[in-house]
Amino acid sequence: MSGPIKVAVLDDYQGISEPKFRALDPTKFEVSFFKDTLRPYNHPDTPQEIKDKLVARLEPFAVISTMRERTPFPSELIARLPNLKLVLTTGNRNRGLDLDAFQARGIPVAGALGHHGSVGSVSTTEHTVAMVLAAARNIAQDDLSVKTGGWQTVPTVGLAGKVFGTVGLGRLGTAVAQIMKKAFGMRVVAWSENLTQERADEKAREAGLLVEDGEGNKTFKAVSKEELFRTADVVSVHVVLSDRSRGCIAARDLEMMKPTAIFVNTSRGPLVVEKDLLGVLEQGRIRAAALDVFDLEPLPLDSPWRTTKWGQDGRSRVLLTPHMGYVEEETLDEWYDVQVENLLRWEKGEELQVRLW
Structure with a gap:
């Protein structure tokens, strides 16, 4: 390889990577930074000219640094990057990367963990709870009202004693449910494709909670999908995106929710059929939604989500954040x-940390 190794750093919106990569020996590494995320290569709405633009951007580089799943790398894109020799990602899992295609090309993929092995799970838990509270207390709407010359908007809603429904009872679902149970006395119901009451009881024990109260009520009650959407005052999504879970929440589920309910998604946008959720919210069929993730990210400028008319003319109130659940400075x-x-290890021929294949 003649000349410095060309390195591309993608999608670092906050610029945290820049001092670190700029400190590399410039005689060995030539680093370029791209903060604007192009539309995903494998999204059905991505036109060919944008695909070609993405290829033209990435084709010169031997090393690509990517942040989580902001720029997916399907096999079709990988095949068009002949100079690529190493991919650096974050966390220990990135479903936007076709690892089989990288392995077939002999391109190593290295992840990255923090000092505690975290991939942002605590951060996402905190963000989820913050969004539930903000939606229940009308924080965004009241903040805007005060700043623009108004005062109180609509009454808030209390959470104490209400029903918290978690779609998924893995690490994140359990962590959020534990907080809502202990902090606000919410009753927790849970559903996922293979969740049993025995497993829900095990999750309660792991969280340091009693399996049931003195009256025999389960701390984490495993219920049917229909019962969760029909009875929960807050529905929060905490399942991993896969071919099986994609679109697992649709109109038939959302339309069962109480008109006073709040829907929260800090997991992945494609878990929910977006047009169905938009329809329910535009018709004002539930109180509010709080969303940190979307089907297409970053949101296009003409996205129907990008409006200040939520909460007006019969629409539900909507709180939006730009996929910030894991975006903590320290992480x-x-x-x-x-x-x-890992870049320096690779350049020296040494073993990579957190190699993903």
Whole structure:
């Protein structure tokens, strides 16, 4: 390889990576930064000219640093990058990467963990709870009202004693349910494709909670999908995106929710049929939604989500954040430290940390 190794750093919106990569020896590494995320290569709405633009951007580079799943790398894109020799990602899992295609090309993929092995689970838990509270207390709407000359908007809603429904009772679902149970006395119901009451009881024990109260009520009650959507005052999504789970929440589920209910998604946008959710919210069929994830990210400028008319003319109130659940400064800082270390290890022919294949 003649000349410096060309390195592309993608999608670092906050610029946390820049001082770390710029400190590399410029005689060995030539680093370029791209903060604007192009539309995903494998999204059905991505036109060919945008695909070609993405290829033209990435084709010169031997090393690509990517942040989580912001720029997916399907096999079709990988096949068009002949110079690629190493991919650096963050966390220990990135479903936007076709690892089989990378392996077939002999391109190593290295992840990155923080000092505690975290991939942002605590951060996402905190963000989820914050969004539930903000939606229940009308934080965004009241903030806007005060700043623009108004005062109170609509009454808030209390959570104490209400029903918290978690779609998924894995690490994140359990962590959020535990907080809602202990902090606000919410009754927790849970559903996922293979969840049993025995497994729900095990999750309660792992969270340091009693399996049931003195009256025999389960702390985490496993219910049917229909019962969860029909009875929960807050529905929060915490399942992993896969071919099986994609679109697992649709109109038939959302339309069963109480008109006073709040829907929260900090997991992945494609878990929900977006047009169905938009329809329910535009008709004002539930109180509010709080969303951190979307089918297409970043949201296009003409996205129907990008409006200040939510909560007006019969529409539900909607709280939006730009996929911030894991975006904590300390976590990102640690991830980029590991990326740079892996780059140096690769350049020296040493073993990579957190190799994903």
